Amino acid sequence: MTPPLVNSAAARDIANTLHPxxxxxxxxxxxxxxxxxxxxxxxxxxxxxxxxxxxxxxxxAALGFSNERLVQAATNQMRKxxxxxxxxxxxxxxxxxxxxxxxxxxxxxxxxxxxxxxGSEANDTAIKMVWYFNNAVGRPKKKKIIGRIKGYHGITLAxxxxxxxxxxxxxxxxxxxxxxxxxxxxxxxxxxxxxxxxEFATRCADELEKLILAEDPDTVAAMWAxxxxxxxxVILPPKGYFEKIQAVLRKYDVLLVADEVICGFxxxxxxxxxxxxxxxxxxLTCAKALSSSFLPISAVLVNERVFQGLADESHKIGTxxxxxxxxxxxxxxxxxxxxxxxxxxxxxxxxxxxxGPYMQAELRRRFANHPLVGEVRGVGLxxxxxxxxDKATHKNFxxxxxxGARLVKLTEAxxxxxxxxxxxxxxxxxxxxxxxxxxxxxxxxxGKSLDELA
Ligand code: PLP
Numbered sequence: 352m353t354p355p356l357v358n359s360a361a362a363r364d365i366a367n368t369l370h371p372x373x374x375x376x377x378x379x380x381x382x383x384x385x386x387x388x389x390x391x392x393x394x395x396x397x398x399x400x401x402x403x404x405x406x407x408x409x410x411x412a413a414l415g416f417s418n419e420r421l422v423q424a425a426t427n428q429m430r431k432x433x434x435x436x437x438x439x440x441x442x443x444x445x446x447x448x449x450x451x452x453x454x455x456x457x458x459x460x461x462x463x464x465x466x467x468x469x470g471s472e473a474n475d476t477a478i479k480m481v482w483y484f485n486n487a488v489g490r491p492k493k494k495k496i497i498g499r500i501k502g503y504h505g506i507t508l509a510x511x512x513x514x515x516x517x518x519x520x521x522x523x524x525x526x527x528x529x530x531x532x533x534x535x536x537x538x539x540x541x542x543x544x545x546x547x548x549x550e551f552a553t554r555c556a557d558e559l560e561k562l563i564l565a566e567d568p569d570t571v572a573a574m575w576a577x578x579x580x581x582x583x584x585v586i587l588p589p590k591g592y593f594e595k596i597q598a599v600l601r602k603y604d605v606l607l608v609a610d611e612v613i614c615g616f617x618x619x620x621x622x623x624x625x626x627x628x629x630x631x632x633x634x635l636t637c638a639k640a641l642s643s644s645f646l647p648i649s650a651v652l653v654n655e656r657v658f659q660g661l662a663d664e665s666h667k668i669g670t671x672x673x674x675x676x677x678x679x680x681x682x683x684x685x686x687x688x689x690x691x692x693x694x695x696x697x698x699x700x701x702x703x704x705x706x707g708p709y710m711q712a713e714l715r716r717r718f719a720n721h722p723l724v725g726e727v728r729g730v731g732l733x734x735x736x737x738x739x740x741d742k743a744t745h746k747n748f749x750x751x752x753x754x755g756a757r758l759v760k761l762t763e764a765x766x767x768x769x770x771x772x773x774x775x776x777x778x779x780x781x782x783x784x785x786x787x788x789x790x791x792x793x794x795x796x797x798g799k800s801l802d803e804l805a
Contacts, residue, residue, distance in 0.1 A: 360385045360397055384763070389416025392782045392789050394768065402763065403793045406770040407782045410581055410613045410733075411639035413690075413699075415782040420693060421645045421686050428685035437466070437679040445684035452691050453650055458609075458623040459631050461652040466679035470612035471505025473636035473649035474575070477608050478509045479673055480634065481573045484606075484657050487664035494529060495566055497559070497574040497605070501535040501583030501773070504575055504610050513575050516583060516773060531566065533559045535580065536588040539726045539737075540745060548589035555588075556595035560602075568603035573634075578624030581613035584776045585735035587728055593630050606633040606657070612649070613733070616640035616694060617703045617783055620731030627730060633657055640783075643690045646683035699783050707731040710779065710790050717798055723754075723805055732783060735776040736797075747774050754804070761800035767793050 355361035361382040370378055385397040392415050395401045407413060414421070428445060435443050450464040465480075467473050478496060485493045498504065498513040505511065511519045512526035515535070520526060534541065534555055542551045563571050576596070580586040600607050609632035614624025618640065621627045625635070634657060638649030653661070665671035677683075694700070711729055718724045718736050725739030738755065740748045748754040755771025762769040762777075770778045781793065 355382045391415045391417060392785050400766075402766055402768045403789060403796070404768050404781065405762070405793050405797070406768070406778050406780045408644060409639070410618075410778075410780040411644040413616060413618075413640035413783045414643040414693060415784050418643065418645070418693070420689055421643060424685045424689035425646065425682055428682045432681050435681060436676060438674055443679075443681050443684075445681045445688055446679035448688045449650075449679075449684045449691075452688060453637075453652060456622060456691070457635065457652055458625040460654065461635065462655040462658040463653055465651045465653070466684065467649045467651070467675055468647045468677050468680075468683075469505065470610075470636065470638035470649055471507040471510040472675065473612070473638055473651050474504045474510040474513060474608075474610060475507045476673065477634050477636055477651050478513070478573075480651065480653065480657065480661060481606055481608070483664055483671075483673075484660035485572050487660035487667075490569070490572075492570050493572045495531055495571045496529065497531045497533055497562065497571065499535055499576060499580070500532050501537070501580055501586060502532075502575065502577060502610075503580065503582035504577075505612075518773075531562060531571075533562050533574075535583065535586060536592050537584070537586045538589045539728075542589075549591055552589040552592040552595050555592060556599050559596060560599045563599065563603050563605065568605070571603060571605050573606040573608055574600055575608045575610055576630065577610045577612070578614045578628040578630050579619060579730070579733060581733070581778075581780075582772060584737070584772045584774050585729055585733055585778055585780075587730060588628065593628050597631060608632055608634040608636065611635055611637040612639055613780070616691075617700050618731055618733050618780065620700075620703055620707050622700065641690065642683055642687040643693075645690070646686045648680070648683035648687050703732055703783055706785060706787055706790060709787050710734065710781075710785075710794075713790060713794055714779065717794055718801065721801055721805075723801060729779065732779075732781060732785070734779040735772065736779075738775040738777070758800055758804050761803050762797055765796040765800050767796040767800075769797070 364383045386394045387397045388395050392403055393401050394404055453464045454461055467476055482494055498515050500515040502515040504513040512530035515532045536555045538548050538551050609625045609630050615637040619627040633654050635652040642648045714734050715727050719727050723738045724736055725745050726737045728735055740746050755775035759769045759771045772778050
């Protein structure tokens with residue numbers, strides 16, 4: 352690796368930038384990949400090399416890396432009203448329109464939408480809402496929050512506590528007290544010999560019930576779940592999982608929060624992952640594809656029961672003392688409104704209904720029998736190819752070998768930016784606008800890279 356040229360973008364990046372989710376020491380030695388432009392499902396680096404973005408950036412650039420309607424929506428809104436806030440009952444049309452559109456499109460009846468800037472903030476907000484709600488209804492002890500091992504909900508203090516991944520806990524002194532984790536519903540790794548998927552789902556629900564009973568149900572407030580776990584490995588639950596989990600939660604009056612930050616807006620083949628996986632949440636969080644990531648915005652939807660609790664408590668106190676300066680910022684809100692209109696008008700769901708099953712079939716046809724591949728999984732336009740050291744026992748490679756990271760280096764050389772998840776799962780979550788021909792091109796490059804790695 353030749354060191355970056357003096358005063359190049361890479362050298363200035365090394366000198367001045369502390370990167371998220373990066374080996375900071377390694378970055379000082381090898382430098383960044385500087386991306387300078389994007390179009391459709393592709394981005395180009397500063398040297399002019401183009402790549403298909405197989406994960407839509409961070410599972411988020413749903414309409415790809417160029418869209419004139421979104422540019423116009425942002426520009427028009429900046430000219431008309433570049434900022435106003437939503438504190439003390441101030442409002443503006445982009446936020447009103449967006450709240451109405453989300454409530455109309457929610458997977459289950461929802462009452463109100465609250466806005467924040469990121470998925471982490473949406474989840475942090477929802478945690479505080481759960482606590483506020485339980486104070487409102489006279490259950491001040493009912494505050495513990497259950498996440499899942501391998502679940503990902505973001506990195507603010509509470510969201511990181513809820514997350515179930517070691518890299519987000521180790522050396523950060525989280526999880527905070529009061530955050531618990533139940534098992535990941537990954538049949539491929541956790542299923543016992545001879546156990547059916549249905550039996551495995553029952554065992555997951557039994558584990559959850561045991562945890563709630565051990566903690567005392569009067570102290571457990573809510574459980575968080577991504578319909579499909581994304582960053583933890585694209586893990587689809589076994590058949591019947593959410594029905595069984597929800598029966599346990601109802602029994603102990605524990606609220607269910609669906610984290611739709613990745614799964615929302617057609618990613619899984621339906622408008623919401625909750626519909627695909629039969630989840631009936633009390634609260635829903637979403638972000639990313641909400642604005643196709645052209646600007647940061649996230650939302651928390653709450654049902655009528657939760658809203659009534661929040662309303663009662665805020666009236667007693669005199670204010671709902673929570674909100675960001677940029678909650679419902681008019682420019683990202685206008686971009687989100689336009690994004691949702693584009694999803695409707697271009698019938699993006701029908702497109703995902705065509706290319707999603709195609710991508711799933713091609714992932715399996717091309718890679719299921721590859722000597723390095725243990726499991727191919729996914730639905731709609733989200734999937735993963737998990738690499739294993741031993742196909743018979745499903746044993747993963749020693750993390751020290753960095754097999755996933757090595758594969759990503761190879762895919763980059765072959766023109767695809769990829770993302771390796773914990774456990775050496777290569778993720779697929781391309782922009783929803785991807786075509787069959789672009790899927791073929793992406794998977795040709797991944798196949799070549801896998802062969803080079805073998
Ligand atoms: N929830 C899920 C399911 C996510 O995948 C992510 C980010 O990838 C988050 C929450 C956090 O979102 P953000 O990075 O916008 O804070």
